[in-house]
Amino acid sequence: MRVYFDNAATTNIDERVVEAMIPYLKEMFGNPSSIHSYGRETRTAIENARKIIAEVLKVSPSEIFFTSGGTEANNHALNCSVRDLGVTTIISSKIEHHCIGYTMDALEKYQGVTLKYVNLLDKGIIDYDHLEELLKETEGKYLVSLMHANNEIGNLLNLKKVSALCEEHGAYFHTDTVQTIGHYYFDLQKTKIHFISGSAHKFHGPKGTGFLYINPEIKIGPFIYGGTQERNMRAGTENIYGIVGLGKAVELSYTDLTKEQEYVQGLKTRMIEKLKSEITGVGFNGDYDGKSNFRVLNVSLPKHKASEMFLMNLDIAGIACSAGSACTSGADAGSHVLEYIGADMKRPAIRFSFSRFNTSEEIDFVVDKLKELYVGEMVA
Amino acid sequence: MRVYFDNAATTNIDERVVEAMIPYLKEMFGNPSSIHSYGRETRTAIENARKIIAEVLKVSPSEIFFTSGGTEANNHALNCSVRDLGVTTIISSKIEHHCIGYTMDALEKYQGVTLKYVNLLDKGIIDYDHLEELLKETEGKYLVSLMHANNEIGNLLNLKKVSALCEEHGAYFHTDTVQTIGHYYFDLQKTKIHFISGSAHKFHGPKGTGFLYINPEIKIGPFIYGGTQERNMRAGTENIYGIVGLGKAVELSYTDLTKEQEYVQGLKTRMIEKLKSEITGVGFNGDYDGKSNFRVLNVSLPKHKASEMFLMNLDIAGIACSAGSACTSGADAGSHVLEYIGADMKRPAIRFSFSRFNTSEEIDFVVDKLKELYVGEMVA
Numbered sequence: 191m192r193v194y195f196d197n198a199a200t201t202n203i204d205e206r207v208v209e210a211m212i213p214y215l216k217e218m219f220g221n222p223s224s225i226h227s228y229g230r231e232t233r234t235a236i237e238n239a240r241k242i243i244a245e246v247l248k249v250s251p252s253e254i255f256f257t258s259g260g261t262e263a264n265n266h267a268l269n270c271s272v273r274d275l276g277v278t279t280i281i282s283s284k285i286e287h288h289c290i291g292y293t294m295d296a297l298e299k300y301q302g303v304t305l306k307y308v309n310l311l312d313k314g315i316i317d318y319d320h321l322e323e324l325l326k327e328t329e330g331k332y333l334v335s336l337m338h339a340n341n342e343i344g345n346l347l348n349l350k351k352v353s354a355l356c357e358e359h360g361a362y363f364h365t366d367t368v369q370t371i372g373h374y375y376f377d378l379q380k381t382k383i384h385f386i387s388g389s390a391h392k393f394h395g396p397k398g399t400g401f402l403y404i405n406p407e408i409k410i411g412p413f414i415y416g417g418t419q420e421r422n423m424r425a426g427t428e429n430i431y432g433i434v435g436l437g438k439a440v441e442l443s444y445t446d447l448t449k450e451q452e453y454v455q456g457l458k459t460r461m462i463e464k465l466k467s468e469i470t471g472v473g474f475n476g477d478y479d480g481k482s483n484f485r486v487l488n489v490s491l492p493k494h495k496a497s498e499m500f501l502m503n504l505d506i507a508g509i510a511c512s513a514g515s516a517c518t519s520g521a522d523a524g525s526h527v528l529e530y531i532g533a534d535m536k537r538p539a540i541r542f543s544f545s546r547f548n549t550s551e552e553i554d555f556v557v558d559k560l561k562e563l564y565v566g567e568m569v570a
Numbered sequence: 571m572r573v574y575f576d577n578a579a580t581t582n583i584d585e586r587v588v589e590a591m592i593p594y595l596k597e598m599f600g601n602p603s604s605i606h607s608y609g610r611e612t613r614t615a616i617e618n619a620r621k622i623i624a625e626v627l628k629v630s631p632s633e634i635f636f637t638s639g640g641t642e643a644n645n646h647a648l649n650c651s652v653r654d655l656g657v658t659t660i661i662s663s664k665i666e667h668h669c670i671g672y673t674m675d676a677l678e679k680y681q682g683v684t685l686k687y688v689n690l691l692d693k694g695i696i697d698y699d700h701l702e703e704l705l706k707e708t709e710g711k712y713l714v715s716l717m718h719a720n721n722e723i724g725n726l727l728n729l730k731k732v733s734a735l736c737e738e739h740g741a742y743f744h745t746d747t748v749q750t751i752g753h754y755y756f757d758l759q760k761t762k763i764h765f766i767s768g769s770a771h772k773f774h775g776p777k778g779t780g781f782l783y784i785n786p787e788i789k790i791g792p793f794i795y796g797g798t799q800e801r802n803m804r805a806g807t808e809n810i811y812g813i814v815g816l817g818k819a820v821e822l823s824y825t826d827l828t829k830e831q832e833y834v835q836g837l838k839t840r841m842i843e844k845l846k847s848e849i850t851g852v853g854f855n856g857d858y859d860g861k862s863n864f865r866v867l868n869v870s871l872p873k874h875k876a877s878e879m880f881l882m883n884l885d886i887a888g889i890a891c892s893a894g895s896a897c898t899s900g901a902d903a904g905s906h907v908l909e910y911i912g913a914d915m916k917r918p919a920i921r922f923s924f925s926r927f928n929t930s931e932e933i934d935f936v937v938d939k940l941k942e943l944y945v946g947e948m949v950a
Contacts, residue, residue, distance in 0.1 A: 194608060200601040200807060208595055215588055215776065221580040225881065226890040228574060258638030258778065261796040261806035273680060289796030289805055296795055300653060391807060396595065398638065398778050398809025415676055416641040416669030425669055426641035427580060427771060429778025432809070501605065510606040 192508040193552045197392075198341050198369060198486050198543035199512055203435070204394040210438040211396065214431035222428050223419060232430045239437025243388070243401060246444050248379045255402045255423045256433050260368035260389030261289040263402035266413035266424075267364045267385035268293045271333045272301050274410040275362060279304040279332040281324050284530040285314060285345075286337050290366055291526075294335075308336070313477040314345050314531030321352070325359035337366040338374075338386075342527040342541055343476025344486030346370075353381045362408070368392055368400075372443035373450070373485060384408055388440075390432070394545070395439025399432030450546045455484035457544045457553055464557040465489060469564065475533045485545065488528075491538045491564060500538055500563070507559050512541045572888040573932045577772075578721050578749060578866050578923035579892055583815070584774040590818040591776065594811035602808050603799060612810045619817025623768070626824050627783060628759045635782045635803045636813050640748035640769030641669040643782035646793035646804075647744045647765035648673045651713045652681050654790040655742060659684040659712040661704050664910040665694060665725075666717050670746055671906075674715075688716070693857040694725050694911030701732070705739035717746040718754075718766075722907040722921055723856025724866030726750075733761045742788070748772055748780075752823035753831070753865060764788055768820075770812070774925070775819025779812030830926045835864035837924045837933055844937040845869060849945060855913050865925065868908075871918045871944060880918055880943070887939050892921045 194202065214235060220228025222236050237251070244251040257263045268290065271277040280294050284307050297303040306324050309317040316336060325334070334356050339346050349365065356363040364385040367376075371386070372393025378386070382405070389400040404410065404423075416425025443450070462479075465472045471492035478487060494500060501513055513525065528539055542556070574582065594615060600608025602616050617631070624631040637643045648670065651657040660674055664687050677683040686704050689697040696716065705714070714736050719726050729745060736743040744765040747756075751766070752773025758766075762785070769780040784790065784803075796805025823830070842859075845852045851872035858867060874880060881893055893905065908919055922936070 196604055196606065196608070199604050200599060202599045203595060215583060219580060219582045224576055224579050224890065224892060226576065226885040228576070228890050258642070258809070259806045262638070262794055265794050287796065292795040397807055398812050414642055414645050415672040416667065426639045427777055429638070432778050505606040510604065510608050512604060
């Protein structure tokens with residue numbers, strides 16, 4: 191048995207998405223910017239994908255811009271807010287994904303942007319009162335960038351609340367929705383946000399493609415310059431089959447979303463309960479029983495003789511999970527998220543993240559394996 | 571009969587490339603940054619692709635960085651030369667692709683970079699003497715950015731000459747090789763270049779993937795910030811099957827490259843000769859019979875009653891070709907390349923661009939069709 195519980199890192203592609211992509215990978219290869227028939231058929235496919243995404247978000251297709259993924263989309267939003275909107279301060283948190291944190295650091299270093307960080311309450315919850323204080327005290331033009339669901343601990347931001355605060359104080363609002371597009375409902379008519387980002391491979395779509403939504407009230411220019419693609423907002427020949435796959439993955443995700451939410455939340459709840467009953471001293475990082483992404487569970491295990499071997503042993507047992515963000519696995523650093531939320535860094539943390547393709551049998555298998563591998567080795 | 575003669579815009583994918591990609595599109599989906607087995611198998615695939623490309627260019631795999639395509643690679647090289655290498659002047663030409671030209675304009679506008687343009691001789695040939703003058707007169711750190719093969723007229727740069735000039739004057743040298751990777755041999759040990767760029771879909775690989783080569787003597791940072799992918803040079807979950815396809819397309823291209831070069835040059839020569847004999851007054855833009863990309867032929871036709879209808883009529887006849895760069899087809903502007911090389915803008919220009927999948931029968935068909943559509947309509 192091989193179990194994939196690392197769906198926050200990436201997901202398996204839905205075979206219906208592959209089917210939708212194949213014709214555009216093979217015979218329909220024209221450059222969508224070409225005016226001949228080869229180009230027109232791929233242009234149509236791209237615009238169809240754009241329409242699907244726009245409908246889901248309740249926005250106009252002209253507000254969706256395809257990118258190479260969530261990281262590029264987030265870089266675009268932050269960089270071009272500074273360059274084109276005159277943003278001089280960015281208010282964010284210390285537990286954002288590095289594509290926000292490191293972009294902010296670069297904007298501070300090279301553009302002189304002021305960075306402010308909102309305090310975190312217990313369990314890593316955003317201190318909305320402090321956010322309001324920061325909004326009140328900040329002068330000039332500023333951008334709030336707070337992620338919708340934390341990729342490591344699953345904490346969910348109250349989008350409505352932050353949107354209202356930003357609106358009241360005249361701030362631009364960007365939220366990294368890479369972990370939630372395809373998994374949560376959005377209505378950008380009701381909740382005003384200036385930028386959101388999506389990445390297809392986080393919801394059973396292909397890698398290498400994503401999008402940036404830009405609120406039509408604001409005018410920014412390209413981050414990547416060149417041809418007239420994406421109405422001059424993002425140059426480069428379009429990743430056609432990627433975009434087709436992105437559109438299909440969005441369509442499939444929202445077809446049965448409520449069912450998925452309930453089903454996957456059920457898996458998460460089952461795992462919480464089983465872990466609590468099977469492993470004495472188990473804990474959970476983040477707001478796991480509060481406002482939390484139903485797909486992510488960050489487990490804090492009691493101290494262990496050979497913690498560093500633990501993920502490897504799970505891997506040998508056929509279980510794929512993560513110590514934190516996959517994006518930082520190459521770095522020799524611990525999780526900045528767990529550090530900033532004040533987690534006990536001596537306790538091993540494992541992120542399990544689920545999808546609609548997982549089963550309750552897998553949950554049981556993993557908890558049993560965890561118990562078998564772990565309990566005997568616990569530090570007394 | 572449907573004829574695709576727009577291979578400078580994009581190419582059909584080789585079916586062996588698709589075959590190589592499919593497993594990574596389907597079952598092997600792990601995030602290459604993940605340390606578990608799903609991640610390890612995709613990590614291996616990426617490093618294998620990197621090795622293939624490095625071997626072809628005669629460089630180390632550590633000097634190849636995957637990007638979302640040629641446009642991003644070129645943006646990366648130019649932006650980060652200014653930010654990280656202290657480049658204050660860029661010397662280029664007025665006939666570069668817009669991903670160079672517009673990036674330069676932005677660097678001038680936002681970073682105060684000085685832009686200098688080398689003169690063009692007859693047929694759009696780079697004036698190497700003037701380039702040397704510019705190199706002599708320029709102070710501070712500077713970058714020369716000149717494309718290897720012009721995407722519209724096919725003119726080839728003398729890489730060895732420009733490399734030697736840059737070496738002599740201490741300039742950094744970037745060349746946009748998007749039209750030539752996969753079609754020409756490179757030996758970066760013998761010809762020193764600081765940056766080159768490649769895009770898989772220009773040589774029968776997939777769209778949405780490319781690379782930037784960075785000479786190990788220079789140290790630049792990321793253009794897109796975030797995770798530790800690409801050894802901290804390019805953040806974002808890797809487009810795995812895209813990268814696998816890129817590697818396969820490079821491998822296939824260089825397996826029989828000399829044969830391809832001869833075969834496709836044969837098609838181009840046949841078209842030139844047939845056009846000359848069939849259409850009185852036909853001409854060619856660029857250095858077509860000199861140092862010219864064997865894949866591109868820019869035909870200058872005698873004046874015509876209804877020129878603007880002409881590409882459409884060719885399209886109706888099943889022939890895909892282009893008025894210039896596909897990337898600017900969405901814009902209401904004529905070709906900046908033809909304008910700057912001093913072409914007669916009143917004569918219709920058509921770019922035919924060929925691949926190893928084209929045939930001499932197609933050449934004959936297109937010339938016959940061209941004659942049929944055109945000759946009767948010529949302005950007396």
